[in-house]
Amino acid sequence: MAMKFSICFLQYNRIELLIKSLKVIEQQTYADIEVIVSDDCSEDDTMEKITELQKTYKFPLKLSRNDKNMGYDYNYRKAIELGTGEYCLALGNDDTIYEPDSIEYLVKFLEENDYPEIGYCNFIEENNPGVVVKRAQATKVLGSGVGVALNYYNGFSFVGGLIYKKSAFDKYNTSKHDGSIYSQMYLGVLMITSGCRLFTVEKPLVLKDMHFKDGSFRWSYYRDGLPKNWKEYRVMDGGLPSVANVLITAVEDATNSSESDIAFRILKRIYSITFPFWVIQYKKYGSYAAAVGLISGLYPPRISSYVKINITQKISLISIYLSVSVAGLAFPSVLFEKVKTKLYMWVRRNK
Structure with missing residues (x-):
């Protein structure tokens, strides 16, 4: 019997992108797919558009709407909770499945590798279609335990293409870090440290940050929100203290x-x-103002996790912080773009 596979969307507004993604998914060659849409009280016409699409959609298309806006973390977990497949793959509403055989390829890998519990794949950004973003360096089962969890947690920062064995997800699913916007990182480290086997897929299975009709995409809005000059300067932390907290807690x-x-x-x-x-x-x-604001906001004694380390470690962390702050401001952005991939690969080898 074929494995049932759930593709689970976190939905809030931007229905134009969700419809675009759903139409791409209809091209999948794998037959036993269901698609889940968990709507977090969108203010657009999501319900009407999806209800209409359900009438003709190639795969079973299930729609659920929260009674009120619950936020990212709750809706992320809810989307996967609603899945009834043996495995679930999470997507944002501006992401989609990259190639027609992507799910078929993934199912074959899972069957051939004794059904590992949690993993992620590589992806391609629509804005840069010739480049594979390689958070996964190989197609393999990497194992479990705290060492594996801490070596590979960065792969859980982007939700699109996170893959769960549903029974394992249900066992560890928790609302503990709802509101952090990093619940997927907590869950990933918790599961792997607890014994779930992590796998990675080098092949890009996801297309990230699809464009609106006007050519804009999500990161355009993100950049627009940064301070544009020194008059708009503010202290920022980029969410990194929250990341540290969920990882340590996991x-x-x-x-x-x-x-x-x-x-x-x-x-x-x-x-x-x-x-x-x-x-x-x-x-x-x-935005140099944003860069300096981030440096100010991440002065180690400012963050809550700082109290969890001893005095020698505190001195070492402040030394790293000072060195990195100076280097980050001095390092040319153009040069960084040229060596970014090589540096990333070096980091992965020396983690």
Whole structure:
């Protein structure tokens, strides 16, 4: 009997993009697919458009609407909860499945590798169709445990293409970090540390950030929200303290212990890799005010997780922070773009 597979959409407004994505998914060659749309009280005509599409859609198309706007984390979990397939793949409403045989390819991999519990795939951005964004370096089962979880948690930052064995998701699903906007990272680290096997798929299965008819896309709005000059300067944290908190908590919850070495390992990685990336990225967007605001907002004693590390680790973290801040402001954005892929690969090899 063929494996039933659920494609689960987190929906809030932007119905134009969701309809575009759903029409692409109709091209899938794999037969036993259901599509879930969990609507978080959209203010547009989502309900009418999806209800109409249900009449003619190729696959079973299930629509659920929250009674009130519950926020990203709740709706993310709800979309997957609604899935009845053996596996579920999550998508934002501006993402879609990349190639007609993508689900067929994924199902074959899962069957051939003893049905691992959690994973993610690579993706391509519609704005840059010739480049595969390689969060996955291989198609393989990587294993489980705290080491695997902390080495690969970055892969869970983008929701599109996160894949769950439904029975495992149901076992660990929790509202504990609803409101953080990083519940998928908490769940990923919790599951892998607790023994669920992580797998990655190098082939791009997802197309990310589809364009509206006018050519705009999600990141356009993100950049527009950054300070454009020094008059608009504000202290920012980029959500990184929240990321640190959910990651540390996930390991603590899975192991029933609290160790400063784990907290320091997570904070060191964030301050050494993620933090400088965003400093340089903000500069690339032309917003030095945002870059400086991020540096100010991430002064280590400002963040709640700082109290979880010992005095020696605190001194080390502040030293990393100061060095990275100076380097991030000084490093040319143009040069960074040229070496970004090589640096990323180096980081993955030396994690």
